[in-house]
Amino acid sequence: MSDATGNGTGLAPRRKGLTRRQKRSLSRGIQYVVFVAAVIAFAVAADWGRLKNQFAQGPIAREMFPDVITLALKNTVLYTVSGFAVGLVLGMVVALMRLSSVGPYRWLAGVYIEIFRGLPALLIFIFIGVAVPLAFPGTEIIGGTYGKVALALGLVAAAYMAETIRAGIQAVPKGQMEAARSLGFSPARAMVSIIIPQAFRIILPPLTNELVLLFKDSSLVLFLGVTLQERELSKFGRDLASQTANSTPILVAGLCYLLITIPLGFVVRRMEAKAQEAVK
Amino acid sequence: MTRPEIEVRGLHKSFGDNEVLRGIDLEIGRGEVVCVIGPSGSGKSTLLRCVNLLEEPTKGQVFVGGAELTDPDVDIDAVRRRIGMVFQQFNLFPHLTVVENLTLPQRRVLRRDKATAAKVAAENLERVGLAEKASAYPASLSGGQQQRVAIARALAMGPAVMLFDEPTSALDPELVGDVLAVMRMLADEGMTMMVVTHEMTFAREVADRVVFMDGGVVVEDGRPEDVIGNPRNERTRHFLSRLLDPAMAEVEEENPARRGEGE
Numbered sequence: 001m002s003d004a005t006g007n008g009t010g011l012a013p014r015r016k017g018l019t020r021r022q023k024r025s026l027s028r029g030i031q032y033v034v035f036v037a038a039v040i041a042f043a044v045a046a047d048w049g050r051l052k053n054q055f056a057q058g059p060i061a062r063e064m065f066p067d068v069i070t071l072a073l074k075n076t077v078l079y080t081v082s083g084f085a086v087g088l089v090l091g092m093v094v095a096l097m098r099l100s101s102v103g104p105y106r107w108l109a110g111v112y113i114e115i116f117r118g119l120p121a122l123l124i125f126i127f128i129g130v131a132v133p134l135a136f137p138g139t140e141i142i143g144g145t146y147g148k149v150a151l152a153l154g155l156v157a158a159a160y161m162a163e164t165i166r167a168g169i170q171a172v173p174k175g176q177m178e179a180a181r182s183l184g185f186s187p188a189r190a191m192v193s194i195i196i197p198q199a200f201r202i203i204l205p206p207l208t209n210e211l212v213l214l215f216k217d218s219s220l221v222l223f224l225g226v227t228l229q230e231r232e233l234s235k236f237g238r239d240l241a242s243q244t245a246n247s248t249p250i251l252v253a254g255l256c257y258l259l260i261t262i263p264l265g266f267v268v269r270r271m272e273a274k275a276q277e278a279v280k
Numbered sequence: 281m282t283r284p285e286i287e288v289r290g291l292h293k294s295f296g297d298n299e300v301l302r303g304i305d306l307e308i309g310r311g312e313v314v315c316v317i318g319p320s321g322s323g324k325s326t327l328l329r330c331v332n333l334l335e336e337p338t339k340g341q342v343f344v345g346g347a348e349l350t351d352p353d354v355d356i357d358a359v360r361r362r363i364g365m366v367f368q369q370f371n372l373f374p375h376l377t378v379v380e381n382l383t384l385p386q387r388r389v390l391r392r393d394k395a396t397a398a399k400v401a402a403e404n405l406e407r408v409g410l411a412e413k414a415s416a417y418p419a420s421l422s423g424g425q426q427q428r429v430a431i432a433r434a435l436a437m438g439p440a441v442m443l444f445d446e447p448t449s450a451l452d453p454e455l456v457g458d459v460l461a462v463m464r465m466l467a468d469e470g471m472t473m474m475v476v477t478h479e480m481t482f483a484r485e486v487a488d489r490v491v492f493m494d495g496g497v498v499v500e501d502g503r504p505e506d507v508i509g510n511p512r513n514e515r516t517r518h519f520l521s522r523l524l525d526p527a528m529a530e531v532e533e534e535n536p537a538r539r540g541e542g543e
Contacts, residue, residue: 173371175367175369175371176371176373178334178367178371179365179367179371179372179373179430180373180385181334181357181360182332182334182360182363182364182365182434183360183361183365183385183389183433183434183437184357184358184360184361184385184389184390184437185357185385185388185389186357189388189389193384193388194373197375198373198374198375201375
């Protein structure tokens with residue numbers, strides 16, 4: 001039966017109105033126009049002169065160097081990396097406890113994750129700074145401020161990383177554990193030699209996310225009370241901003257964060273591609 | 281009379297309500313090659329996996345080389361070192377090169393030094409004809425090559441017994457021959473082998489004994505020319521006729537007597 005005169009019940013292109021493809025490109029075009037118009041409107045409406053005056057004073061920015069790098073950025077990196085290291089080790093322990101066949105271990109790990117994932121990092125910093133010296137008078141956390149930051153950031157990061165690591169371990173195919181056990185590996189040795197190396201390839205992107213988050217959380221160190229030599233980017237920028245009554249230091253500090261986080265993204269994409277090549 | 285290398289006594293295995301093995305008794309002597317055949321869901325893979333305790337039997341005993349695996353106090357890792365296992369899906373370690381797949385288990389489990397492990401690995405890759413692939417990653421190999429590496433990895437541990445779980449079922453048809461050739465070589469060298477397979481030609485030519493399983497029990501057990509060539513049991517005949525000439529099979533009524541057996 002032919003449907004030459006029919007009105008759209010056949011599969012032939014419809015005669016009236018726009019085709020689906022034409023509609024799609026029309027709607028895409030409208031989106032572009034709206035976006036460009038919004039950008040132009042903001043650019044025209046903003047008072048660039050005042051913004052530049054407040055945020056981009058060349059002499060003030062120049063005065064920040066080299067301290068913003070040699071002191072503030074160095075401390076930010078130090079706080080972040082030490083916090084990440086503590087978090088990774090602790091997170092691994094919690095993840096393995098969560099996967100354990102021993103009931104109380106699983107339960108304990110679950111409680112840890114719920115508590116430290118649920119609390120704002122700020123409260124953990126205050127807790128470490130105030131409650132620990134009260135509870136154990138006379139004791140000093142190793143490394144002073146650096147140790148405290150590593151501990152506080154590590155405690156928070158471990159909760160997130162434990163869940164990530166657990167998911168990574170569970171994403172390794174079951175046959176890998178079976179093959180390892182058939183070769184005579186004990187469960188622990190199979191985990192360390194075979195499963196965890198594969199899990200880390202899987203969780204590399206989310207772990208990097210965690211590292212970037214820690215970079216930003218390291219600014220919370222100011223709640224521990226730091227000396228001039230222990231200031232990191234945010235505190236350094238804010239101090240200078242109030243001294244000079246100008247926000248240029250804030251902008252410079254912000255750019256310094258990006259100086260680390262953007263290359264980090266590139267490195268991870270490279271590592272991912274390489275791991276993909278080996279496993280795929 | 282020496283003890284059989286593999287001894288299975290009154291073995292039962294259930295997954296929940298599903299009873300997959302319903303009382304298996306089986307002995308495999310030293311140097312014997314036994315092929316286990318049967319329809320899917322007959323429990324043959326489960327039986328094989330019970331022999332190295334990848335599946336925990338519900339009831340019954342398993343002995344390998346005189347050691348009881350079903351004893352709760354057994355050092356299972358020590359017993360498994362004597363048992364090589366080859367999987368349908370190869371299960372090579374994808375993050376390691378071919379040669380590392382062979383050396384890492386030797387070093388971690390057998391505590392062999394670097395030089396010895398490398399030497400044993402090279403010998404076994406040579407045996408399966410893949411010496412030139414030593415530094416490749418598993419993902420760059422064909423299925424047949426991966427399975428031969430998996431066999432070499434098991435052999436590098438110096439096992440007394442080799443278990444094969446449908447080793448050629450995941451392979452493209454033209455790659456099956458290379459894997460079977462390696463297995464035939466092992467059989468000729470006197471390795472004790474238990475092979476779950478659908479390769480009837482291999483079973484007929486290489487096996488000393490063929491075991492036909494259906495519905496979780498051993499239906500027939502004997503020389504290949506008897507079990508494959510002249511089966512006495514109706515179920516064996518039925519299975520073989522469908523397997524050897526699948527194009528001639530007719531659409532079957534679901535047989536109520538067999539429903540619910542196996543998977």
